[in-house]
Amino acid sequence: MAVNPQLFPNGMPVPFVNEMFVLARDGVEFEVDKISGASGGHVKAKGRIYLSNIRMVFVANKPVGDFVAFDMPMLYIRGEKFNQPIFYCNNISGFVEPVVPENEQRALFSTHSFKILFKEGGCGTFIPLFFNLIGSVRQYNQQASRAEPQLDPLQAAQTPVDEMMRHAYVDPNDPTKIFLQQPTPESQLRRRGYHSRPSDHAI
Numbered sequence: 001m002a003v004n005p006q007l008f009p010n011g012m013p014v015p016f017v018n019e020m021f022v023l024a025r026d027g028v029e030f031e032v033d034k035i036s037g038a039s040g041g042h043v044k045a046k047g048r049i050y051l052s053n054i055r056m057v058f059v060a061n062k063p064v065g066d067f068v069a070f071d072m073p074m075l076y077i078r079g080e081k082f083n084q085p086i087f088y089c090n091n092i093s094g095f096v097e098p099v100v101p102e103n104e105q106r107a108l109f110s111t112h113s114f115k116i117l118f119k120e121g122g123c124g125t126f127i128p129l130f131f132n133l134i135g136s137v138r139q140y141n142q143q144a145s146r147a148e149p150q151l152d153p154l155q156a157a158q159t160p161v162d163e164m165m166r167h168a169y170v171d172p173n174d175p176t177k178i179f180l181q182q183p184t185p186e187s188q189l190r191r192r193g194y195h196s197r198p199s200d201h202a203i
Helices: 126-144 153-158 162-166
Strands: 021-032 043-052 055-064 067-073 077-083 091-096 112-118
Touching: 021 055, 021 126, 043 067, 043 126, 077 126
Parallel strands: none
Antiparallel strands: 021 043, 021 112, 043 055, 055 067, 077 091, 091 112
16 A cells, blocks of 8 residues: 555546556545554545556545545455445455555554445446456466565556456446546656656656
């Protein structure tokens, strides 16, 4: 995870090299814990979720203190679960490991728990795509790097998602927008890594 990833002025996350955005979903409420500077470390905000072949990014409609967005690499998510409570809205809960800055100790960073609540409309498009994508990312990573102890979140960019997208089921009650082409083709700005440096951008 990374708090406040780089965004374009329209709120779209600045993509990584070889990143392909799959969908965007409005009308969600996002909850996450252990956020530095937040009241009690807990943040709850309404906004939009972006899903790509590398990560899931929540972007708040309005900032909550210093919190604007939250980036969750697909390879760092675990324990994800789809919940259908009787008296509450459908949601996905799970945990995400932090993206540890270079030259920092992993022990200083805690695992976050998160929840995505679908407040407006169904989730019959989002849920299958999310679980299929995270499964594909994990399967590809296991095949590509069996002996590698450290998960590189950008390794997920190599996951072949085209076929999955061609056969995606679209639920008419789900307001999810599927990207048939990339949403910002006019911009050549691409990030090369999770840690901001001048060399992170390529033209």
